[in-house]
């Protein structure tokens with residue numbers, strides 16, 4: 001998925017889940033970190049794109065790291081502010097992995113597995129991705145403002 005989709009989804013879901021502003025900002029940042037890690041891994045290679053294709057959506061896109069980070073923040077060991085930041089970060093990265101799971105390219109179900117799992121709902125940058133984004137924004141909007149669904153047409 002495109003970074004815009006990842007960031008929008010992370011912001012909407014963290015807001016809907018009641019994250020504090022620090023957690024929402026961390027989720028926004030965390031939502032692109034799995035791809036940033038892959039870009040960083042490929043940065044020094046001579047054939048950068050080839051290396052990127054080799055490392056992309058491997059261990060950085062395994063849900064377990066990010067779920068563990070989020071779960072760690074829920075233990076409350078770090079204190080309120082770091083918990084919000086670490087939790088938001090883990091949550092944001094987890095939304096990234098779940099969204100990439102919807103694309104045809106998929107994500108690994110085991111940390112170092114080459115085989116990827118995909119729900120095959122859309123491909124990155126396709127009309128399907130944007131349709132998914134628009135539908136999610138509508139669902140989020142209706143959840144936040146349920147009065148929009150009430151019609152005020154007088155019956156008399």
Ligand SMILES: [Zn+2]
Pocket residue numbers: 001034035057061096100
């Ligand atoms: Zn990704």
